Each structure stands twice: as C-alpha cells, then as structure tokens.
Amino acid sequence: MQAKPFELFPDAASSIAGSVDGLYAYMVLVSAFFSLLIAVLIIYFAVKYRRKDDHVPLPVDEHSIGGMILEIVWSVIPLGLSLVMFAWGASIFFTESKPPADAMEVFVTGKQWMWKIQHNEGAREINELHIPINRDIKLTMTSEDVIHDFYVPAFRTKADVLPGKYTTEWFRPTKVGEYHIFCAEYCGTKHSGMIGTVYVMTEPDYNKWLAAGSGEGSMAEQGQALFNQLGCGNCHASAFNKNLGRCPNLNGLFGTTVDLKDGTKTRMDETYIRESVLYPQSKIVAGYDDIMPTFKGLVTEDGLLKLVEYVKSMGTKNGAQMSAPPLATETSATDAKTGTPAKAGAAKTSAAPAVNVNRPGNQ
Amino acid sequence: MSSPAAAANVRHHFENAEQQKDASTIGMWIFLVTELMFFGGLFMAYFVYRQAYPDAFASASNKTDLLIGAFNTTVLICSSLTMALAVNAAAVGKKALLIMFLVATLLLGSAFLGVKTYEYHDKWVHHEIPGQHFECEGCKDSGHASLFFSLYFAMTGLHASHMIIGAGYLIFLIIQAKKGKFTPAWHTPVEMFGLYWHFIDIVWIFLFPLLYLIDRVHK
Amino acid sequence: MITATHPVETKKNYLNAEEGLKSWLLTSDHKRIAILYLISVTFFFALGGMYAALIRLELATPAGDLVESNVYNKFFTMHGVIMVFFFLIPSIPAVLGNFFLPMMIGAKDLAFPKINLLSWYIYMVGGVFTLYVLLSGGVDTGWTFYTPFSTSYSNGYVIAAGLGIFINGFSAILTGLNFIVTVHRMRAPGMTWFRMPLFVWAHYATSMIQILGTPVIAVTLFLLVLERGLHIGFFDPAYGGDPVLYQHLFWFYSHPAVYIMILPSMGVVTEIITTFCSKKPFGYTFIAFSSVAIAVFGFLVWGHHLFVSSQSIYAGLVFSVLSYIVAIPSAIKVFNWTATMYKGSVRLETPMLYAIGFIGLFTVGGLTGLFLASLGMNVHLTDTYFVIAHFHYVMVGGAIMGFMGGIHYWWPKMFGRMYSQVWSKVAAIIIFTGFNLTFFPQFILGYMGMPRRYHAYPAEWQVLNVLSSAGASILGLGYLIAIIYLLYSLKFGAIAPPNPWGATTLEWMTDSPPIAENFEVTPVITQEVYTYSAEEVLHVV
C-alpha cells in the first residue's frame, strides 16, 4: 500500500462508492446551509440588537402573529429535506443488502484478531483478500468468537460479523489497487490490529493468482470430504444419492422452503444448515424424527462453511447449481451413480481436517 | 430508616397533609412503573427466545411442576387479599385486625418463598441449573433448553428477591402497627406497601403462565 | 472547598445555615445536595478528561507507542463510562436541576428530600465501584459492553463496572421520580403548567426518560453480570443466545439517554437566551412540547445504532425514518432560540456566549446525526471517527456548553459571588476554539474510514490526528482556566446581588445565596413567566 502523506477524501473503488459520495454531498450541502444560516443569524442578531445602553427601555415584546406560520415552515422544510436523506439512504442500503444472484462467493471467518478468507475455488488467505475487478463479490461471514465487522472504506461498505450466524456483504470493485480492510466492531485487545488489505486485480492477474494456490480443492469438495468424514452421508445419503428415508434428502433442497414438524416453515438457507448441524433438534423437518446428534464442538466455523457450500452444490430449487464449479471427486461421482452411501467417517478421518491450513502460496 | 410517624406534623416543605399524601402516592406509582420496565427487560428476552426456540421452551417448561405452580399462585393471591384487607383495616382504624392481616400476609409470603425454595432445590437435584453441569433429560432441543432455565431463574429469582424485601418491610410495618402508629387519618406506609405487594402479585400472575403453562397438552 | 466559604455578611443562607461536614453529609436541603453533586461530578469530569487526554496523546502518533493496546482499550472504556454515566447524565439534572427546579416553581424543596440525599449516596456507591475498577486494572469492553465479548472474552473487571452502572442507575431513577412528583404536586399557588420556566419542562421530559429507560439498562446489566459471573446463557451464542438482543436492550436505554444528556442543557440554554435578550422565548409552547416530544419519540429510534448489526432491514428502515422524525423537535428548538434573539436586547455576557456556542455546535452535531441516521450513509460511517465527532459535538459542544453556561449563569445565585467577567469570556472562547479544533478533523477522518477504538492507525491520517490532539490540549486549558477563576471567585469574587442578570424567573426573586427555605414566604404567581418590564431592566448592574 503506497502510503499517502496526507489526504482528505477516501478512495472510491466500488460501484456503490459513487452513490454514497453523492448522498454525502447532498447532506453536506444541507448541513452547511443550516449551520451557516443559524450561525449567520445568531451573529447578526447579536450584533444588531446588542444592548448598548442599560437605561434604554426594552423594546416592546409584541407577540408576533406570524409565530404559528413560522413554526410550521421550519418544521416542514427540515422534515422534507431529511425525508429525502432517508429515502436516498434507504435505496442505497437496499442495493448494499441484496447481493446480485451470480456474485462470486468468498467466505470470511473472523477470529480474534484475524480475518480468515476462503475462496470458493479453494484458495485461502489471511488478512488479505484478492479479487478481480468489475465482478460482484459476495462475502458470507461468520465469527469464531466475538463480534467483528468487515470494513473496506474504499468500498464504502461494512457489515458486522457475528458468532453463531451468517451475515452477508457484497461489493463490486471498480478500481485496481490496494485498499484497507478494518475490523470496525470492537473485539478486544488487538482490535486495531485486525486489519488487512484488499487487492483488486485485473481478471488475468486474478486468474494467475488463483492458479498459484488452491491445492485442497474447492470449498464444496472440501465440504464433501468433511460430510463423509463426519458420517453425515450415513443417513442423509451422499451427494446425488437417493434418499434413505430416515433423514431429509438434501439434493436440490437449498433455497427451498421446507415444512417443519411444528407446523411452521423455514427457508433452507446457509443459516438453517448451520443451525441444523449444531442444534439438529431445534427445527425438525416435517415427517422426520428427532434422531440427528449434534455436531457442536466437532466442526469448526470454517468446516461449517464448507458443509454449507457442499449442500449448496447439491443444487438449488431450480435444479441449477449455485456458483460452485461442478464438483465431483472420483468417489462421490461413483457414489452418485451407484446410489450407495459414501464411505463412513472412519475411512476418511485422515483426510485434511477442516482447520486453518493456510494457502501456502500466499503467506 | 427514620420512622415516618415520628414527625408529628406535615413535613416542612409540604403545604398540607393532602399534598403530602398525594406526593407519596404518585411517587409510589412511578416507582412501580420503573419496576415494570425492570421486569420488562426480562420479558423481552423471554419472548425473543421463546419464539426462536419453541420446542426447547415447551419441553423445558414441562419440567416445572404445574400443581406446585398453581398452588403457589393461589398462596400469593391469598396474600394479596390479606394485604388488601390490611389496608382496609388500617383505614377504619382496627388495629388488631390490621396486625392480624399483616401477619397473615407475612406468613403467606413466606409460604410462597418456602415453596419456591423447594422448587429450586428440585431443579438443583435434577441438574437443571444452567451452567456446566446442566442437563435437561428428555428435553427436545436440549441445546437451547438452558436458555429457558436461565430465564426461569432470573425471573423467579428477581421476583423472589422482591418478595424478600417485601417481607422485611412487612415485619417493620407490623412493629409500627403494634406501636399504634397508624390511624385512619394517616396510614400511608401501609397503603404504599399494599401497592408494592400487589404489584409483585401481578408480576407473578404473568410469570405463572409464561413459565409453567407452555405446551402442557402433549404431556 | 465549599464549606470553607462564608460570605462576608452574616445573613443566614443555605450555605451557612448549619456548620460542619456532618451537616452537609446528612443534609436534606436540595441546594446542598446539588452542591454535593457539583463537587462529585466535577471530580468525575476531571477523571474522564484525564483519560481523554491520554487517548489524544496516544493518537498523536500513528503507531501505538505510548501504551499497550489493551491499556488503550481501558482508556476509552473508562473515559466513556465515566463521562456518560458519572458525569454527563447526572451533571445538569442533579446539580442545576436539583438546585433550581424547586425554586423555579416556588417550592421549598423537592417532594422527597431524603430520597434526594439517598440518590446522591447511591451515585457515590456506584462511583466507588467505578473507582475500584479503575484502580484494580480497568475494564476494556467499550462503554457499550457488547456481548459476547464482555461476558466471555474480556479480561477486565466487567462485573464491578456493570454493577457500578447498575447502582448508579437507581440514583438517576430516584432523581427523575423526585422531579416528576415535585412538578406535579409542589408548584406554588398560581404556578400553572404554562407558567413554568422552560427549564422545568425540559427536566420534566428528562425525568420521564430516566424513569422509563433506566430500569431497562439496569436489568440488562443485571443479565450481563449473571451471564459473566455464573456462565449461564442469556446473550451468548454459545448457549444459543442472540447478541443482537443485548444491543437492543442496551440501546433501548442508551439512545433515550442521549436525550437525558441534551434536554436539560436545552433547558438551560432557553433560560439563558431569554434572560440575555430580555425577551420572552419565541414559541414557549413549541419549546415546551418539543421537549416532551423528544422524550416520547426518542424511545422509538434506538435501532439506528444497529444498522449493520444484522438487525433486519425492515427494522432498519423503520428506525431510520423515525430518527428523522425525532430530529424535528430539535430543529424547532434551534429555530425558536434564534428567533428569540431577533429584536431582543442582547447582552453578550459569559453565559450567553456559552448559549450561542451551544446552538452552533449542537446544530452541527445534530445535523451530522442525520448523516448517521441515513441507512446507506451509516453503513460507511458507523464505528468510525465520524460517529465520535458527531457525539462529541452534541455531548461536549452541546451538553457541556450548556452545563458551563448554566454554571456561569447561576453561579452568583448558588454562591453569592461574581466571577471574573474577563477571564470567563476568555475561557469560553478558548473552549470554543479548542473544541472545534479537536473534533472537526474527526469528521474528515471518519469519512476517510478511520475506525473508532483504534489504538494505532495508518500513517496517512496523522496530520488530522495531530490537529485533534492539539485541539484537545487547548480545550483542556480552557476548562482549567474556568475551574481556577470559579474557585477563586468563591473567596475573592464581588458579592452578587440577588438578580445580577435581570432575569424574571422565581429563583432570582430571593437572596443570593438563597435562604434554606428558598423564599421568605411562599410566592404567589400572578403573571405569565418571562414578563420583562422596562423598569426591571433598569436595575441591572
């Protein structure tokens, strides 16, 4: 990061930055107008009506009839101006909140005091995020301990990263360069050290960078390995398997709405998958029994993200695959064809455990 | 604590007794409103988690004893009645009756606390105290059941501590009443305490269905 | 410092009515309790200010070189906790409100004098807890105590700090309760609601917030302490809890609490402006009702602190639009003050300088609050120095300016002495300048993205940070000067007449300092408040 000696305005490097700056300009204008108006009036009155002689009788305090009109004017005008701020801000916020459907997915895990980042293709990095320019990037984030907040000022966006659930943030970088990542939610001793850098690269550069790493296979592949290792496949069947009956078939389930035993419904999304692994009894799908054991303590947040990716890769409600590249390692492909469950956990335990192995090429 | 009755007259900054009495009443009601908001935070937490984990709450709630709960509610309502009658007795100047009803209120209140202690002990025996050794045998969604018990203890505990403070003040009132401090014209402490005691009763009237009566059907 | 002061004349007043430390510690006179509060809040202000100085010293260089990061974290936590809970919230209500609210409505005392004293003791017990935390090693959670950090990860003395605030809360509740009952039942004959000075209205509104909000923070901290102390779940996701629930409960109180801080100050400013313009405040009813409106609607917007917290978008929209709606009553007040000056008879005495400073700085602070209330803008600005600058503008530039103004306005009444007119104006100007230099650069830093609660920061931001640190020392100097000449005046100041400013409210109609019973006879009010007559003004010094 080239250190600039002095600056007064941040880089604007995302598609949203322009609109935020526009809104900012509007608000600065309105504020400057009112601050100056008040300041000028006060100073003017203070000078003009300054009491020069204590012995001059007071001006008569005529109760102005215009009072009511004035009160209405100076309530309604500010209200109007500020509702514009609201609407404008809200519309930006909607854009910021709804990631485009085909966004490239990146997974972020916050941990005291570092950012662990995993690309869908399998590349991992710490406190660094390499992304291609002009692509929509969607971050799915969670924390292993306390609340953090992933903040990139140049992109004008941030979102809290909470333990126990997923949050989302997206942006579309528009300028090649290096930008600060900050943790913006106080998280303890080294909160101010929980910083990093975003590298926005051209597409070719990015592909080159991507090719250099990612030895462990894609997120979904790693998720599949974990799925088997934990023995999930014993009951849920493995990818593309036919259902065994005792447990819900996960194929094509992602993004659908499922009926629960207690008569309510829930959306089968990242949060639900996570909850089902950790607290399987809490939302049971209609027609199934409460037989799944909890995996709390057995699987890390990184691992959970991989499992989620794997489930996602089994297809969504429209049958289309999510952004994950077609997976299928040798075994799962075979399993899928033969319809037999994947080998149980024991066989796979020696496989790469789902813990923090850093991508070697990137340290 | 200075005895209010010690001052024979209206305190210097009040114009007359009525103003003084009014001030106490308003003050007391405002105090009860703060109490309401104080318990309100707990109810808030309760509603959030109950809607998030209905199964956990239902099955954990079934661990409480319905009969004991209903019995204790009855005890508390009785104590409310005796308290109301005590205020009434004070207003008409029947000293012996006043003392009798105050004592009855104290006894009923203590009975309530006794039953509560028994229930706590029972939870203790069954490891239903949230924390490291928490267990919820046969609970659905036991991963979240401890939230129910955290709230159960926080809510009933706070309620019980209000009862204990109340019981302490009751003893003080009984002594004052014995000394003949209260007259039909002036018995504000009894009246104010009555409001407090009824308020605790109201809190329990809500705690009872929320903690004891969830999903009793399937049991 | 106070007990040593005996005005030269032998006339009995509340200060010399009784002698000895015991007569102070067991007093039930609202004026003496106000003085007790004045001494204690000043102490805590200096303490909080010391932490501010340390923060600015550390931030003068980009690297975290003065102290370790965990020490820095304790600095801003202690700074925030002390300034908010032990200085600003009690400051105006418990000092000026306590002293003048009864006098302004012609009462001899608050409705419950002993409870008033009790609330000071409770405050002190809470303060002792905080001092214990401070001496034993501090707490590092930030003044917001967010879970799960505070309950499961922090190494600080969270329980003691939480209990300190918990206890202190009851002091605020009792003060509020006392004020409300007093306003309802203790008004002098003829003192109708719409003859009450606007200062009283402001305090009435403040008390509503204290009564309805404070219990919620109390119970929240109670749960926090239980969770941390007993390792049982309320908010921690490890037990299935939801940390956002904690944030809701915290801000349900703490947003309205910012109005606890600003409303009394607004009341003070209204009094000052009307007095120093010798003119009825423009739009009495609007100012009165806007206080109540702020108190009531102020409870509907707390979620604007949670825009990026994973609160639902729907809730975000509601909170955002409501935040704009509560801004309107504040705008009404600002415009009414300005209009009051129009065709007034303006005297730029020290209190008036503070009042004018208040209007300007509060306007900037409030308007930047509007930036933060806008969803799209907030996402960029939240948890940056923009927020720090916003709230220091409203709290230091607004609330403390009002407090300083009020102290200068009523000082002659409280102690019967005049302070140096020259030095006080010098100090006011230094404070105004230092303040802007300290906090204006932080807006820029914030928009550039400098996160708050950072012990070290990228080098390109040093210039602005140095400006800010320089401003802080000027600001500190200003306060120091003020403390010095005020203390000096206690012994050497000129004797103050009963009504040095030509004000019209009741507290000026009695001796300076007032007698223990406030008035020789209970006043009977026969005319509207703020009736300035030409003759009265002629008696002005």
Next chain:
Amino acid sequence: MSALKESSHDQTTEGHAAHHGPSKGVYYAVFATLIVLTWVTSWIATVDLGPFNIYVALSIAVFKATMVLFFFMHVKYGTRLTKMIIMSGIYWLILLLFIVMMDFWTRNWMGVPGR
C-alpha cells in the same frame, strides 16, 4: 416503596381519607375470581387449543392483573394522574416488546443471511 419514607404522620388534618377503597365484599369477590381463574388457566393449558393456548393463558393473566390493579390497588377509584402513569408504563413496555419483536419477526425479510 421508598416513597413511603417521606410520608409523615398527620393527626391534625381531618376529613382526610383521600381514596375510598372498595367494600370488603368486592375484595372477596375479586379474590374468588382470581383463585378460580388460576385453576382455570392451569386446567385449560392441558387442553389442546392448537396455537391458541398461549393467547388464552395471556388473556386470563391480563384479566387477572386488571382485577388486582383495579380493585386491590384501587386504581378504579384513583385519580386521572395515577391512571396516566400506569398507562404510560404499560405503553412503554409494549413499545419495548413490540419494536424489538419487529426486528426478530422480519429477519430474513430479504432472504439474505444477516440482512
């Protein structure tokens, strides 16, 4: 309760008796209702009303609380100010409960985790 301590004895003022409470008969009637409802609510909790159990239970609780408030606590005979104070307490409590629940009810409004 602390408000009590400030009150003082007044033997001089006559004809004081500010708030007239209800007669004893009313007390007993209210008491009987409360007891009956306690057992009714306990019983009805074991009857399957589908999703309505909670509403029934809370309605009964609200009714019971109102009885206590009106008769045992004399609100029915109290001043308007008392009623206003109580209403504001209840109003603020509802505010707290509903606004926070508004957030929790609308989580996943957009179907994006955490938004």
